[in-house]
Amino acid sequence: MDSSNALGEYLRARREQVRPADVGIVPGGLRRVPGLRREEVALLAGISADYYLRLEQGRDRNKFTDILAVNELCTALSPNYRVGVNMMRAVFLDPAEHALRRDWLDLTDEAVAVLRANVGPDLSDPRLVELVTELRRAVVESQVTG
Template identity: 55%
Template structure:
């Protein structure tokens, strides 16, 4: 007997989904539980013959695009989606995660030495510690790091090497685009910046990429003055697309400046 785990999985999942769950209207008496093959094919944007071949084992190597469409149609959880990809012998396409784990949020809050925050592949800032809020206090909103850098006038004074910072962010977007090609949020931010920022468009279209560096970066904070900070970026293992950004002060005046910033944070909370 020919092994056909992919087809068996698709049949089982098809039987568990009701038409109304994916926006279909069911007419008359149904001879099968769940969805018909033709309904799955139509909802997933493929021919009925092709889907039938998948279930019967005549087609065993669907593309990642086909698998993603089937995952949405069959309402697969993240775990079942990964299982479907494995059955088809395809590496799962990563999906960015937009919520921050409560434990990580607590760790951020407990880190009071310097600014720290979590952002996603589109550079949306998802969570901050109190020092990060104070660090970015000159900005009207702390929402998306790229939008803040390119669209807020204060950024040119805040970031001493503003041009390098802009180039680094464009490089980050290009890397994220390769990792998450189907991210609507990522495409949306890039499209917005291409329209709203001449500088972003010039860097994006010129393919000017900055070299990675661990050198400290300088910032001018409106209350505590010049800050020289090193930063490290860590992938959040449990959440695809999220990165934890941690800053550390250079010895000397920056340590004292951050201590004054921490004092103002404490005073504002008391």
């Protein structure tokens, strides 16, 4: 498995193991490969086919700490564990998340380090600038009001 795109390799391998009939899809037309088509997986996952393709190709990694998938156990741990939630925002801005974490200071240090490592040299990425600006503003406001 190529470690530079482990998620894509995993998604492809799992997709190939599931037959359309296994998930209630009536097979139709010719299939070049066994298993589900990308579009079918995207439909079942509730995401766009384009987004699924980017995940499988390694072009859209979870570099801003967005939650891409959850399971029942995960959601039992924190209400913030929902698809689409940005964990940087949750950890820094949600008082309930802060209260859940005895190691909150260590967690925030680690979160910043992970974000820096994931983003790499692309510091001008508009999404990064927006996220950092929002978090910085919230920290400043909490220092002023707190």
